[in-house]
Amino acid sequence: MDKPIQKSRTILVINPNTSTHMTNALIPILDNLGHGGIKFDYFTAPASESVKLPDGCVIHGVPSIDSGEDSVRSAFYCMPFLEPLVTEYDGFIVACFSAHPLVGMLKEKVRSIEDEKVESVPSDMKVQKKYVTGIFEAAVLAALGVIGSFHTTKGPGFQKAQSRDTFGIISTGKAWEAELTQAVADMLGASGNQTSRFAGVETTGLTAEELHTTPPAEVKKRLVEATERLIRASPNPVGAICLGCAGMVGMEDAVREGCVRVYGRPRGNQVRIVDGVIAGAGMLATACKAGF
Template structure:
């Protein structure tokens, strides 16, 4: 059944066990299917679009994700403490995934912007990953926070990486390239 698809995107922002499981499936290996998760796609994209002197960070939902995603970045990069040279860290909104769409919009906007501003204070952040599939499409409020915190010119230079968009783009390229 898996062989009928060209690629797979795991749309949960985490070091999700389904990514390596799908990569191990015989039907996928034999047919060279592309597999990625939105976490992996956003981190990879962030590293590619930022200057080597810049860092990327993640804005996500609940506090529990700070440690989980920080460790996931270290595991993904395979560099241990060296990850801190490119990784600014994780800041959270205190909302859960359903709150992103069910809470009053002004509360979501405030919490997202506060988390972004805390992340930017960590220094030389060139990219911010939206650390939840439920944050897809929330680029505008992240941009507003960047401009408020850094000013018009610098605030518009920060790249905002939507993991869902990055994952789809990577999969499309991988499928077209027969990777």
């Protein structure tokens, strides 16, 4: 019996800053993943436009998102350009490693479209869903997936306990240390801003833009050193590290070197390095095909 032909799905990868070279760096990475039946398109925040907010304030595109305030500003700026595109795509990845409001804005728009479809189609027909994620959310979920495991424990009877492994984040400017720490706690529902599964955030001191304008040797040095600091500061084993910026795509080797310097080669090579862009693409590809 012939297998049913699966419909091709399209996913829009959104760079909410105006730096086209950051977007261009993502294209070969995602196109080479081999997600059959999935087509990736790309959006970069326009550099020469302006957006007027309801309060009358006029804002422009953000060339480099280097704080929580920048992520909010870029969300308000990008949404008017993205809103007409929501009906055209099956999935959306917000390629900024932050608690980016654009993820929530797009999800609200998707829900309103799905609600309208539910009202207009027969009750026995399934409404095709759309999916949204940010690379921050995707990376945290992927990291938890690779470090999480239950083990048996010594003692009377049959007992089990969760692995002590943690995950951490290597990001850009120092402002992200508190911002991302709080975002992880909020996402995981932790009390305060701490969770036992999270090793914390270390930063390079470079902006997202400077990752591509600073000499590569200096960028690598800072990534290695930030990774070393992260691991040495953690009281529990670090089993996964998230690349905390879309601009870090392709920089896994520097993070790996930092792991090896602290843990030695065998154990350092076992630390999982999570790219949120790749994690988000895989998550949405699966969701589109499965119809979650």
